[in-house]
Amino acid sequence: MTGNLVMAIDAGGFKQAMSRWASGVTVVTAQYDGVRHGMTVSSFASVSLDPPLVMVCIGKAAPTHDTIRKGERFVVNVLAETQEEISIRFATKHEDRFEGVALRTGQLGVPIIEGCLAAIECRLHETLPGGDHTIFVGEVVRADVADGSPLIYFQGGHRKTA
Numbered sequence: 001m002t003g004n005l006v007m008a009i010d011a012g013g014f015k016q017a018m019s020r021w022a023s024g025v026t027v028v029t030a031q032y033d034g035v036r037h038g039m040t041v042s043s044f045a046s047v048s049l050d051p052p053l054v055m056v057c058i059g060k061a062a063p064t065h066d067t068i069r070k071g072e073r074f075v076v077n078v079l080a081e082t083q084e085e086i087s088i089r090f091a092t093k094h095e096d097r098f099e100g101v102a103l104r105t106g107q108l109g110v111p112i113i114e115g116c117l118a119a120i121e122c123r124l125h126e127t128l129p130g131g132d133h134t135i136f137v138g139e140v141v142r143a144d145v146a147d148g149s150p151l152i153y154f155q156g157g158h159r160k161t162a
Contacts, residue, residue, distance in 0.1 A: 025079045025151040025158070027090045028056050029111045030064055032071030036098060036111050037064040040091035042153050043133070044076055052140040053125060057133045068136050072124040075106055076138075077113040079151040081160045086113060087151060107142050119144045 029038040043057035054076060058065045068074045079087055090097050102114035112119040122138025129135070152159040 023153050025083075025087045025153050026056075027077045027079060027086060027113055028058065028064060028068075028074055029077060029113070030067040030071055030074040031110050032067045035067065037062075037067040038090050038097055038111070039064045040087050041076075047137060051125075053137055054120060054122060054140060055135055055137045057130055057135050059133050061132075065134060068124065069127065069134070071110075073108040073110055074122050074124070074136065074138060075108070075110045075112055076118075076120040076122065077116040078118040078120070079113075080115060080117050080146075080148045081151045082148075083113075083115060083151055084158045087153075087158060112144075115146075117146055117148050117150055 023042040024044070026041050026044050027038050028041045028044075029036065031037075039058070039062055041056050041058065045055055047053040047055050056074070056076060058068060086101060089101070098111065103111045104114060106112045106119065106121045108121050108123065110121065112121075120138075120140055121142040122140055124136060125139040126137040127134055128137065149161045152161060
């Protein structure tokens with residue numbers, strides 16, 4: 001391969017390497033004791049078919065982290081390519097990230113963002129250490145899906161499939 005740049009594995013080099021991985025964009029929502037939180041998350045994957053398990057990695061300093069830990073349930077909202085504004089809103093500081101966002105309440109009492117390609121409702125199955133993040137493994141109890149194209153994140157920006 002020509003034009004390769006060899007980088008040291010420090011925080012900056014690691015971020016550069018990981019930015020070469022294209023991923024879908026999700027917003028993980030959670031609610032505990034009447035307080036809801038949500039954040040944009042690209043660290044999401046399926047884990048198992050039987051039982052149906054998914055994982056999300058959440059930074060320990062994020063308010064959503066403790067809400068998932070205490071509430072023991074969360075929703076992974078897979079964003080459609082038309083939902084870039086929602087991705088940005090939930091990735092940046094807002095007084096109320098949910099304000100003005102079309103929502104409904106899922107089976108587990110957690111907010112679901114309308115218009116997503118999938119809303120995957122989970123009960124907390126297991127937590128695992130992951131450095132400055134926690135790996136939350138959720139057992140999927142319900143999933144709603146819709147047709148459309150996904151919002152993609154690549155090299156620090158949103159992309160569309162077409």
